[in-house]
Amino acid sequence: MDSGPAGRQSCATYPFSRKPNPLIKCLSLSAAALALILPATLPAQSPDRPATTDPVFTPAAMRAHVEFLADDLLKGRDTGSEGHEIAARYVASQFDGLGLKPAGDADGQGRSWLQRITFQKTERTQTPATLTVSGPAGDQRFTHAGDVLIGMNAAEPRLDVRAPLVFVGYGLENQRLGLNDYAGLDVTGKIVVTLRGYPKGLPSEEGAHLSATKAMVAEKHGAIGMLSLGTLQSIKARPWARMVQFADEPDFTWVSPEGKPFDQAPGIRAGAALNDPAAQAVFAGAPQTIAAIRKLADRKGGKPKGFALKTSVRIQSDSASQRVTSPNVVAILPGSDPVLKDDYVVLSAHLDHIGVSPDKPGEPADKDRINNGALDNGAGIATMLEVARAMAMAPDKPRRSIIFLASTGEEKGLLGADYFARHPSVPIRQIVGNVDLDMPLLLYPFTDVIAFGADHSTLGPIVAQAVKPMGVNLSPDPMPQESIFVRSDHYMFVKQGVPAVFLATGFANGGEKAWGDFLSGAYHHPGDDMTQKIDWQAGARFAQANYRITRAMADADTPPRWFKNDFFGDIFAPQASKATK
Numbered sequence: 001m002d003s004g005p006a007g008r009q010s011c012a013t014y015p016f017s018r019k020p021n022p023l024i025k026c027l028s029l030s031a032a033a034l035a036l037i038l039p040a041t042l043p044a045q046s047p048d049r050p051a052t053t054d055p056v057f058t059p060a061a062m063r064a065h066v067e068f069l070a071d072d073l074l075k076g077r078d079t080g081s082e083g084h085e086i087a088a089r090y091v092a093s094q095f096d097g098l099g100l101k102p103a104g105d106a107d108g109q110g111r112s113w114l115q116r117i118t119f120q121k122t123e124r125t126q127t128p129a130t131l132t133v134s135g136p137a138g139d140q141r142f143t144h145a146g147d148v149l150i151g152m153n154a155a156e157p158r159l160d161v162r163a164p165l166v167f168v169g170y171g172l173e174n175q176r177l178g179l180n181d182y183a184g185l186d187v188t189g190k191i192v193v194t195l196r197g198y199p200k201g202l203p204s205e206e207g208a209h210l211s212a213t214k215a216m217v218a219e220k221h222g223a224i225g226m227l228s229l230g231t232l233q234s235i236k237a238r239p240w241a242r243m244v245q246f247a248d249e250p251d252f253t254w255v256s257p258e259g260k261p262f263d264q265a266p267g268i269r270a271g272a273a274l275n276d277p278a279a280q281a282v283f284a285g286a287p288q289t290i291a292a293i294r295k296l297a298d299r300k301g302g303k304p305k306g307f308a309l310k311t312s313v314r315i316q317s318d319s320a321s322q323r324v325t326s327p328n329v330v331a332i333l334p335g336s337d338p339v340l341k342d343d344y345v346v347l348s349a350h351l352d353h354i355g356v357s358p359d360k361p362g363e364p365a366d367k368d369r370i371n372n373g374a375l376d377n378g379a380g381i382a383t384m385l386e387v388a389r390a391m392a393m394a395p396d397k398p399r400r401s402i403i404f405l406a407s408t409g410e411e412k413g414l415l416g417a418d419y420f421a422r423h424p425s426v427p428i429r430q431i432v433g434n435v436d437l438d439m440p441l442l443l444y445p446f447t448d449v450i451a452f453g454a455d456h457s458t459l460g461p462i463v464a465q466a467v468k469p470m471g472v473n474l475s476p477d478p479m480p481q482e483s484i485f486v487r488s489d490h491y492m493f494v495k496q497g498v499p500a501v502f503l504a505t506g507f508a509n510g511g512e513k514a515w516g517d518f519l520s521g522a523y524h525h526p527g528d529d530m531t532q533k534i535d536w537q538a539g540a541r542f543a544q545a546n547y548r549i550t551r552a553m554a555d556a557d558t559p560p561r562w563f564k565n566d567f568f569g570d571i572f573a574p575q576a577s578k579a580t581k
Contacts, residue, residue, distance in 0.1 A: 078355025204480030
C-alpha cells in the first residue's frame, strides 16, 4: 500500500508527488529456476470432468509465490531496481506458463509481457532546502526535515520562490458538497496555507478524493505554492515524527511516450508541510490563532474560513533529476463469450515495494535494512497469480476477458497504475471494472472483507454476494481517517471512469488488532518478511474469495455500473449507464 497521508510525503502531504535475516533461506539457483518456470498446479482435470464451483486454492501455492517475491535477493523490489526486474520476470513467467496472452508493449514481433515505463526520479542535493518566514516577528528560517518538510520541483532544480501567504481553510472546492474555501480570497501569485484532510462529517471517500485535488484547486485560483499544517485529527493519525522518517525519499513521476513528465498541477511551484513552530511563525499577527482554527476544525462540519496572513515565505530547494525505467507486467485471458469477450475486467496488484532503507548513524553494520514486502504486496501478487491459474485452468472460461496487471511504482504515488489507466492495453471504454489487491493482511483467519469504494457502484453488491457462500461478510471502511480510498491502484481506474474497488481483509475475528499492530510495526519496515506468523490458509481463502468476485464480474450479463447520482460516477463517467442503488 502507498504510504500516502500516513507515511512518506506524497501528494497528500505537499503538492509534489509524491537483512541479512538468518531465518530466511536464500534460494538456490536450481530452486529459483524452477520457481520461474513452474506455476503452482491444481489436481489434473480431464476435459470431460464437470467443473466445480470453486477450484482448489492451497496454502502452499500462496506461500511459494511470497517466498520468492519477499526473498532478500530481491532487496525489497524498489521501483527501477534489479530486484523489481527479477520479480517482474517471475510474474511474466507465471503468466507464460499458464498460457495467457502478453499485453504489454507492442513491437514488430507482437506484444511483450512488460509495459516499460520511463520515470523521472528527483532527489535532493547536498544543499539543505530552507523555508524563511518574514513578518511581524522578523525573519525565521527553517530547514528541511526539522520543523518543515519541503517539496522538490523537477522543473526548477534551483527553486527559489518568495510570495505572501493566504490561509484558505481546507483548500477545498465542490459545489455539490457545499465547499467553497476560496470564496472572497485573492490568491493570485501567492502561496496558500491549507489544513490537511477534510471537514469532519464529510463522507470519507469523497473527502479523500477532494483532499488529493488541493494542488489543482489552488493552481486554478492562481496560487504558485502551497503549505499544509495538521489538524488535531490528522496529527493523531500521522504524527510529525512519522512524517520526518520519510523526508529524504526521492520523488517520482511517469514520463509520457512523448517524453513529458506528468505533473497534475505544474503551476504550483513550491510546497511544504509545517510542524507547529513553523506554523506559529506563519500565523504571526493573524486574526485567529492556530489553536482556535484547530478547535473549530475538530467539530463535525467545522470549516474554518480563510483570510490573508501578515507573513510571506521564501522557499529554496535544490534538486537533481534522472530518468529510470520500470515495468508493469500485463497479461490477458480471452473471454469465452463471442460478444462479452470484448469487455475486460482488470484484476490488479502492485509488485513494487520500498527497497532497502538507508544506513543511519550509530546503527550496527549487520542491521536488517531490507524491506521485503511479504504482505505489502507479495501477498496481493500471490493472490492474483493464483486467481489467474484457476481461471486459465478452468474448463469453463470466463465470459468476459480478464486483464491481470502487476503494477510498478505504487509506492511512489500509484504511478504504474496511473500510467496503465491512461495508456491501457485495450481501449479504456472496454474496461468495465477493476478489483485491486493490496496488502491483504494474512495474519489471522479473516471472516470479513473490506471493499474500499463498494458504495459507489454495483461492485459492492457483486463482492457481497460472491463471498457470502464462503461465510465471509462485506464490511464498511473501518479506518476512514487513513484516506485509503485514494491510496491504492484502483483509484487510478476510478479517475478514468471505471467502477473499481480495493479489496482487503477486514477487522472482524481479530482483524482490528492485527491491522493496528501491523500498521504500527512491520508496515514499510524490514519486519514485513517471512518471519511473520502468516496464516497461509487465510491466503488460500483470500484467493478463493477473489476468484469468486472476478468470476462474478466476468460472467454476469450486465457489467459493473456506477450508481445513479454517485459522486464519482457523475464526475468521471457522466455519460455512462447508471444503476439504481
